[in-house]
Amino acid sequence: MKIxxxxxxxxxxxxxxxxxxxxxxxPDILFLQEIKTQNENFPSETFTKSGYNSYVFGQKSxxxxxxxxxxxxxxxxxxxxxxxxxxxxxxTGEIMINKKKTKLINVYVPNGNPVDTEKYKYKKDWLxxxxxxxxxxxxxxxxIIISGDxxxxxxxxxxxxxxxYEDDALFRLEIRKKFRELINLGxxxxxxxLNKSKKEYTFWDYxxxxxxxxxxxxxxxxLISNNLLNNAESININKKPRSKVKPSDxxxxxxxxx
DNA sequence: ATGGCTGAGCTACTCAGA
Numbered sequence: 663m664k665i666x667x668x669x670x671x672x673x674x675x676x677x678x679x680x681x682x683x684x685x686x687x688x689p690d691i692l693f694l695q696e697i698k699t700q701n702e703n704f705p706s707e708t709f710t711k712s713g714y715n716s717y718v719f720g721q722k723s724x725x726x727x728x729x730x731x732x733x734x735x736x737x738x739x740x741x742x743x744x745x746x747x748x749x750x751x752x753x754t755g756e757i758m759i760n761k762k763k764t765k766l767i768n769v770y771v772p773n774g775n776p777v778d779t780e781k782y783k784y785k786k787d788w789l790x791x792x793x794x795x796x797x798x799x800x801x802x803x804x805x806i807i808i809s810g811d812x813x814x815x816x817x818x819x820x821x822x823x824x825x826x827y828e829d830d831a832l833f834r835l836e837i838r839k840k841f842r843e844l845i846n847l848g849x850x851x852x853x854x855x856l857n858k859s860k861k862e863y864t865f866w867d868y869x870x871x872x873x874x875x876x877x878x879x880x881x882x883x884x885l886i887s888n889n890l891l892n893n894a895e896s897i898n899i900n901k902k903p904r905s906k907v908k909p910s911d912x913x914x915x916x917x918x919x920x
Numbered sequence: 921a922t923g924g925c926t927g928a929g930c931t932a933c934t935c936a937g938a
Binding site for chain 1: 921922923924925926927928929935936937938
């Protein structure tokens with residue numbers, strides 16, 4: 663089974679790129695983040711024609727997450743955590759993976775910049791709420807896949823110049839510690855688990871020629887619970903969509919699991 | 921390198937992203 667996660671930076675502005683990518687990559691399930699639209703304006707009919715069901719948690723202008731799936735996803739919920747600002751950042755569901763009932767958690771974690779502002783506090787509080795919920799969740803079900811845009815650079819190796827990001831909300835030590843806490847509940851950052859020293863990124867800024875200079879960062883992740891780790895076969899960061907005309911600033915990460 | 925570029929909402933310009 664192929665499960666892919668992609669921050670598309672607007673589903674409507676990106677629709678042609680997304681349709682082409684879905685045709686080429688042929689995922690069973692696609693986790694989308696930053697759809698930037700309300701549910702009623704999500705192009706569900708367009709995806710139906712491509713063979714996908716849509717499960718959408720949108721809002722006007724900003725944020726928003728969704729699943730596209732060839733098969734039905736059960737038990738869809740959008741109230742996984744209480745979001746203090748009522749932003750649409752998490753959608754969850756359940757599927758079967760090799761007879762294991764598996765929870766899918768699609769996340770768009772707050773950015774948090776600039777640091778030492780209300781935005782930064784919101785990110786910290788958000789991550790704390792998410793951690794508390796995950797502690798309970800992993801005890802209810804040992805089979806969990808969390809994926810999406812975490813807005814966290816886990817380690818120095820995961821950004822082109824870590825010194826420039828030491829006081830940035832994506833790389834501050836106290837934020838990276840939250841990511842580490844999450845891993846320590848019983849998860850694996852699958853990309854780093856399978857690639858101990860590889861330097862690859864999932865995001866490049868639009869400006870200053872960041873893409874051309876490979877000034878990127880790895881902030882989109884697949885976290886696989888320990889009980890599912892042996893089911894995971896491969897993970898790939900697919901840079902092609904970032905090289906297209908009118909690209910998202912993020913590129914997809916592709917998981918094979920069975 | 922606190923700038924640069926892109927999208928939404930709206931029609932002039934702000935907010936947000938990372």
